[in-house]
Amino acid sequence: MLQINEFLSLIDSFIGGAVWFPYALLGTGLFFTIYLKFPQVRFFRHALRIVSGKFDRKDLPGDTSHFQALSTALSGTVGTGNIAGVAFAVHLGGPAALFWMLVTAALGMCTKFVEVSLSHKYRNKLDDGTMAGGPMYYMKNADFKIGGKKVNLKWLATIFAVATVLSSFGTGSLPQINSISSTMLSTFGVNQMLTGAVLAICLGLVIIGGIKRIAAVTSKLVPGMAIVYFIGAFAVIFFNIENIIPSFVSIFSDIFTGTAATGGFIGANLAFAFNRGVNRGLFSNEAGQGSAPIAHASAKANEPLSEGMVAILEPFIDTIIICLVTGLVLLSSGVWSEKHNNQFEYAEIEILNDSYKESNPDNSKTIYDHLNGIKALPVYTGALNVVDGKIQNEDITFLHSRSFAENVMVYKNEGLLTDEVFTGQVEIVNGTVTDSKPLKFIGESLVHSAPLTAIAFNRGFFGDYGQYIVSIGLLLFAFSTAISWSYYGDRAMTFLFGSKSVIYYRIVYVIAFFFAAFQDTTIIWTLSGITIALMTIPNLIGIIWLRKDMKQTIKEYGEFFEKTFPGEKHPKF
Structure with missing residues (x-):
């Protein structure tokens, strides 16, 4: 798993995690x-x-209403990005990352307006009478010209369609069920494999019905969830009302400097906050990724711009409203910078080859430089000597989840109902745990993603019951996202291989959904970043090329509206 994560991280560093990617997205x-x-x-x-x-007519071509299309697209975007993604962005980049998420959404309202229109x-209208659309269709059907000569961009459409199939797993399936199962385990103690099995069956029953059943389900799930x-969320915000103004200040005060260390948070520089904020903002609202146009x-409708206008509302609802509310919950409750007892993920463990103390300001600054890529420190290779679960080595520093880990205990991980402490040696290579023995590390460190949001919801009027709201909300949010993304994937498969290929895609989609329930969270998120970028890049190229068409x-x-609805108030087109 560590080798897989390192390989995926290397790929991500050249695309989704690269310096140029946020600029390309925001620049568009x-x-x-x-x-x-300023159409938004x-x-x-x-x-x-x-x-x-207001302007609906029964005789218009299509399969769903504007509201159902918006609900389907929203159910594809409102998901783990709003609960887990915001927590992950704040964990990595501090409160300043939330600001860049909001900027991504404000500009994304325009990007989504363009791509959906x-x-x-x-x-296209398919042989079965249903509509199919998305960036692959405008890349294939629009008149692209270079020097006055028409060029065929079907190759770009093919790249986008393949990326959509991959991203249906990386965005819509794997991170959704992984977040659900992790939260169900931490909140209710439900086995992750059981969660995956039950929801995989439910997913299969819904997506077999196609877009009409998907739209019917999501249009009911989205408002309810x-x-x-x-x-x-507001139970937490009002409970910590005295922290709201400081929370708002923290979002905007460190925009151009990054966030300083506070509590267990080591600190993050501007580059890290900017990159992670934009990246998580895209994961949340998908503006520019090219996914929502498939649902819309x-x-x-017989006028494309009317549906493009509906799409303006998506980033506003998804990121500016829901993500901001989640961010205020995390900041006002204070949990984002606190250490919490948790089971460590191997991919987030890093052991340094010297002893650094969090209480020493110089040591903390050294770790800050290491974590933010300013100056790397030597990592440890050797053996951890463990006696009754306690690590005896004194010449190392144990980091987890970008923080100094405390009170670390090592247990045997043999599926027993009671934890048995481990005694022996644990093999470490290049700062990571490579030992093949079934072990688990439990201690205090920063927490991120859905578990952090669950902890924050306990700091409100509902007390410890708040975590159940997160679990239920995440279940509905994430499950509806997985439903919508299955539709995006099957439209891409139809474009690539015809409608007969869809059934095979759906089977693989459901199977992958099950297996992702009990995989490493960090690897899932890294894969997600890669697949998002693979879709976004060709889509941005396509819409910029068609700017005059837009x-x-x-x-x-404007001409159609004035003719069809004379006397109606409308903006200046």
């Missing part, structure tokens, strides 16, 4: 915001009127 959103004159602001109110059904414009989650392509589409919609 900023370009279209200026080029199209101008068309916001009009988008609300469209999604309310283009997808809807170039969607949002209500449950907000009740729990099924909506009943401006013309806005003009055409």
Whole structure:
């Protein structure tokens, strides 16, 4: 597992985790915001009127209503990114990372407006009567020109479709069930394999019905799960009301400097906060990734811009509202910088070849430089000497989850109901645990992802019952995301290999969903970052190429609206 994680981390460092990726994503959103004159602001109110059904007509082509398409797309974005992703971003980059998530969403509202409009414009009607769309269709069907000559971008469409299939696992399936099973285990003690098996069966029953059943389920799940989650979140925020203003200040005060050390948090520089905030913001709202256009392509409309306007609402709801609320829960409760007792993940353990003390400011600064890639420290290779579960080595520093680990105990991991302490030696190579003996490390360190949000929800009016709200909310959020992403994947498979390939894809999708329930969380998240980038890059190339097409589409919609709905108030198109 350690070797797999190192390999995936290397790949991620060149794409999703690379320095240039956040700039490419935000730069595209900023370009279209200026080029199209702030459509996310101008068309916001009009988008609300469209999604309310104000301009719906029964004879329009498509399979779902605007609201159902929005619910399906939202169910694909509102998921672990809002619960686990925010906690992971704050854990890595501090409160400043939350600011960059919000910036990603504000610009992403415009990016999603563009990609959904283009997808809807170039969607296809399949032999079974259903609609299929997405970036692969506008890459294939639109008129791309270089020097006045038309060029065929079907190769780019193929790359995107393959990336969509991969990302349906990396974004929609694996991290969702992994977060659910981890939370169910920590909250209720439910075996991860059992959680995976039950939900895999439920997933299979839903996705077999196709987009109409998916839309029917998600349109009911999304409002319900949002209500449950907000009740729990505001119970924490109001309970810690005196910390709200300091929490807001912390989000904006360290934007250009990074977050200083506080509590068990070592600190993060600007580059780390920026990169992780943008990366997690994209995972949360998927603006620019090209996934939501696939869901919106099924909506009943004959004017592509109307559906693009509906898509403006997604990043606003998903990130600016829900992620901000989650962030305030984490910050106001104070849990993000506290150490908590937890079972260590092997991929997040790092053992240094010297003794550093957290109480020593110089030592803490040295560890800060190491964790933020400024100056690497030598790592330990050798054996840990363990007696009755306690590590005897004094010339090492045990790090876990980017923090000094405390009170570390080593136990035998043999599936017993009671933990038995370990005595013996544990093999360490290059700072990581490579010993083949079944062991588990339990101690105090920073916590991230869904378990951190669960701890934060216990700091409210509901007390220890708050964690159950997170578990239920995560179950609904993440499960609905997995449902929607199965649809994205089967549309990509249809594009690549025809409709007969979908059944085989769905079988593999459900099987992978089950196995991901009990895999290493860090590896799952690293894989997710890679697959997100693989989809995003060709999509950004495509929409920038069609920028003039997009401006013309806005003009055409204005003419259509004034002719079809005379006398109705509308923004200036």
